[in-house]
Amino acid sequence: MNNIPNISFDSSEKTTDIEFLRISELFERVEENPNHDPLKPHRITFFALLIVTEGEGMHQVDLENYLLKKGSVLKIAKGQVHAFQENLSYDGYLVVFTEDFVLKFFSKSTIDFISHLYNYHISDPMVEGSNFNESFLALIAQELNYENTYAQRNIIAKMLELYLLKLERVSHLAISTKRNTEQYPLFFQFKNLVEERYMDTRNVKDYAEYMSVSAKQLNAVVQNFTLNTAKHFIDEYVVLEIKRAILSTNNSLKEIAYELGFDQYNPTS
Known part of the structure; x- marks a missing residue:
């Protein structure tokens, strides 16, 4: 796609x-x-x-x-x-x-x-x-x-x-000293996983399992860096990918949604 x-x-x-x-x-x-x-x-x-x-x-x-x-x-x-x-x-x-x-x-x-x-x-x-x-x-x-x-x-x-x-x-984007920079590896791992697997799942529990941490721990890590939940981070990235797809293809919104993993759309209908 x-x-x-x-x-x-x-x-x-x-x-x-x-x-x-x-x-x-x-x-x-x-x-x-x-x-x-x-x-x-x-x-x-x-x-x-x-x-x-x-x-x-x-x-x-x-x-x-x-x-x-x-x-x-x-x-x-x-x-x-x-x-x-x-x-x-x-x-x-x-x-x-x-x-x-x-x-x-x-x-x-x-x-x-x-x-x-x-x-x-x-x-x-x-x-x-x-x-x-x-x-x-x-x-x-x-x-x-x-x-x-x-x-x-x-x-x-x-x-x-x-x-x-x-x-x-x-x-003025230097990381605040109040942020726990020891959590950077976990945050980067989550970010990379979202970019790789957002079409497969948008469930926080799935990403937590991939990373061998609890959903609660993952949320705490993401909030430490973004001030938002892990689910919000995932949804924001999906929205960004939808916008990118709209920009780069002539496919309909339904086709784009289907190809991005929103399987409620039936492309043969």
Whole structure:
């Protein structure tokens, strides 16, 4: 059913987990190899930062339109659906990197802070007012052009890690010290399970059984991070997937509902 293409990490530089490229370069690649249309909604299987350095325009993330201008940073998480506008009126850079890169090079404490990458359901992807974008891009460019490549990937990773932490501080999305960050693994496991199995079940007890915890414990974990119940989290994700499907297919609402697991609809009737 899902007509939204999944876009995997693909670097022209043959790197396997991180790349920096100008937005204009992205569209040049598409012209050379038009297998993917960035103007149409597509789901990414990696993380991306869209850093605008000049001009202004719109960018869509999960059906929401965001006005971008010089200094804007849009954080797009693994699993989110986004699309560029036609007649692009801004330029800047895309920083794309995989989850493996994050887990390999970032500290656990940093991962606890960079909430949007793993918890985009409850955070705003847009960051405005950062005054360190240009210095970050300049440092990255300098490192990439450095002839001595010893430990280069580690150095770039630490630059990116620091940049993401500073973005979190600007956007006031740092995790409250009152939250139990020891529960992060359980929350991430639940989030990932919902994304994988929402068409099979929307029952909190089922997810609790998958995770070998009680439904009461699962609710407590989810409320710790979202201030809502596990059932609310599941329902909100299903609604988001329905909206994504409506955007990407000509199927009727009944057909979409059936294909998303609402089996009360009979497609032969």
